[in-house]
Amino acid sequence: MDAELFGRERAEVAPGAVHAPDWLGADRQRELLAACREWARPPAGLRTVRTPGGGTMTARQVCLGWHWHPYAYARTVVDGDGTPVKPFPAWLGALARGAVADTLGPAAVPAEPYDIALINFYDGDARMGMHRDGDERSDAPVVSLSLGDRCVFRFGNTDARTRPYTDVELRSGDLFVFGGPSRLAYHGVPRVHPGTAPPWLGLTGRLNITLRVSGL
Secondary structure, eight states, X not given: OOOOSSOOXXXXXXXXXXXXXXXXXXXXXXXXXXXXXXXXXXXXXXXXXXXXXXOBOSSEEEEESSEEETTEEESBOTTTTOOBOBOOOHHHHHHHHHHHHHHHOGGGSOSSOOOEEEEEEEOTTOOEEEEOOOSOSOOOOEEEEEEESEEEEEEOOSSOSSSSOEEEEEOTTOEEEEOGGGTTOOEEEEEEETTOSOGXXXXXXXXXXXXXXXXX
């Protein structure tokens, strides 16, 4: 365990974008990891995402509620085994709403229910390029939860993939929420730090659970 002189503080990284360290306790992290392992099993399990240009994403993904494929949503895994997407559980939606209320305030909690989860698994070599979460019809805040290895999370601006941006270290149990003026900000993961997951979690690699409102 790291000995830190000062604990990590909650921070507003940009207007409407909040990093809340250690938001998930150890027991909740274990529960969420167990659920992710079940969701990753086939059918409609963990897959490699292929881009329209013929490339592949290095982070592998499984979806709940709606299946995301570049750059649209479907009810079946149209770019995989073709089976129906796994359902989005109500408890995950409640977790998302609680996260928004805690970070951005009760007024920011959307009237529509959260109904999408994109779960990305990063091994030590995986990255995620700068992108915007812009395929939803809702502007509800995006909720991001981290499990496992630490990473550099790059949070940018709404105009371009380039600077200005802020690099934030995300650790297991951290929460990052972005909405309002930051809802369409570019963001990515340029680096994962292998071997930095808490030993008690039992995870090699990093899981990112991103929760969204589809508006579909």
